[in-house]
Amino acid sequence: MEVAVLPDLETIGRIGASRIVQVLADNPAATIGLATGSSPLPVYENLVEQYRAGRVSFAAAQAYCLDEYVGLPNDHPESYSNVISRVFTSQVDFRPGAVHAPDGLAPDLVAAAAEYDAQIHAAGGADIQLLGIGVDGHIGFNEPGGSLSSRTHLGFLAEQTRRDNARFFGGDIDQVPTACLTQGLGTIMEAHALVLVATGENKAEAVRGMIEGPVSAYCPASILQFHNNVTVLLDEAAAAGLKMRHEYQATWDGFRRLEQENYV
Numbered sequence: 001m002e003v004a005v006l007p008d009l010e011t012i013g014r015i016g017a018s019r020i021v022q023v024l025a026d027n028p029a030a031t032i033g034l035a036t037g038s039s040p041l042p043v044y045e046n047l048v049e050q051y052r053a054g055r056v057s058f059a060a061a062q063a064y065c066l067d068e069y070v071g072l073p074n075d076h077p078e079s080y081s082n083v084i085s086r087v088f089t090s091q092v093d094f095r096p097g098a099v100h101a102p103d104g105l106a107p108d109l110v111a112a113a114a115e116y117d118a119q120i121h122a123a124g125g126a127d128i129q130l131l132g133i134g135v136d137g138h139i140g141f142n143e144p145g146g147s148l149s150s151r152t153h154l155g156f157l158a159e160q161t162r163r164d165n166a167r168f169f170g171g172d173i174d175q176v177p178t179a180c181l182t183q184g185l186g187t188i189m190e191a192h193a194l195v196l197v198a199t200g201e202n203k204a205e206a207v208r209g210m211i212e213g214p215v216s217a218y219c220p221a222s223i224l225q226f227h228n229n230v231t232v233l234l235d236e237a238a239a240a241g242l243k244m245r246h247e248y249q250a251t252w253d254g255f256r257r258l259e260q261e262n263y264v
């Protein structure tokens with residue numbers, strides 16, 4: 001993993017967005033995996049700015065969301081389809097029908113999950129996948145204890161996750177859905193490149209488990225240790241538990257120097 005500890009959200013947004021812009025420069029028809037929640041917002045803000053400045057276009061791209069709550073009506077402001085549209089996709093030039101999300105209202109949720117997984121697989125996996133991480137180490141909504149090779153599936157939110165997400169539902173945990181459709185860890189691992197953003201002290205333990213802990217279903221994000229193209233963008237608070245922080249920084253700085261000198 002490449003791990004960067006960055007001074008502020010603006011820098012996190014700029015570097016995260018630059019990875020996506022580079023993928024689109026290489027292949028304008030790239031498939032981009034999108035995460036919802038607070039963590040990726042600085043990346044989306046930067047991408048919208050770059051789009052408005054004419055530096056990037058999504059007109060030929062496809063996007064696949066990571067997950068969706070089960071049972072929220074189509075017009076619910078917190079359904080992940082609506083959130084991603086509001087914070088990002090409707091502000092840039094994706095073509096109608098190019099942004100895909102699991103159908104949390106499907107009459108057969110298990111079949112809908114399998115179909116969504118097949119679509120992503122047929123697209124060759126995401127060229128680049130943006131991720132956040134939950135306080136309990138989840139990515140997507142793959143909660144602790146699940147299979148490390150799962151495919152897109154019907155899952156259930158951990159109590160901790162429902163408590164954390166209550167902030168989007170007027171602080172009322174009872175309004176937070178209990179079930180979700182989520183890309184599985186096996187599906188996420190098929191992405192060619194992954195960019196994970198984590199900020200704030202409440203993420204420090206999960207970040208440490210992901211990067212330095214044993215690979216274990218106790219911290220689902222730790223599976224990313226087996227992926228060969230992961231960039232983790234952290235603020236100081238989220239990096240606070242890392243034991244080898246200085247080594248990661250030295251590697252990060254070393255690569256940036258070589259990039260500036262056009263060696264990589």
Ligand code: F6R
Pocket residue numbers: 034035036037038039040066067131132133134135138139140141
């Ligand atoms: C969202 C998702 C989740 C979030 C995680 C962190 O699509 O898949 O894994 O990334 O719950 O959420 P925030 O960023 O709101 O702390």
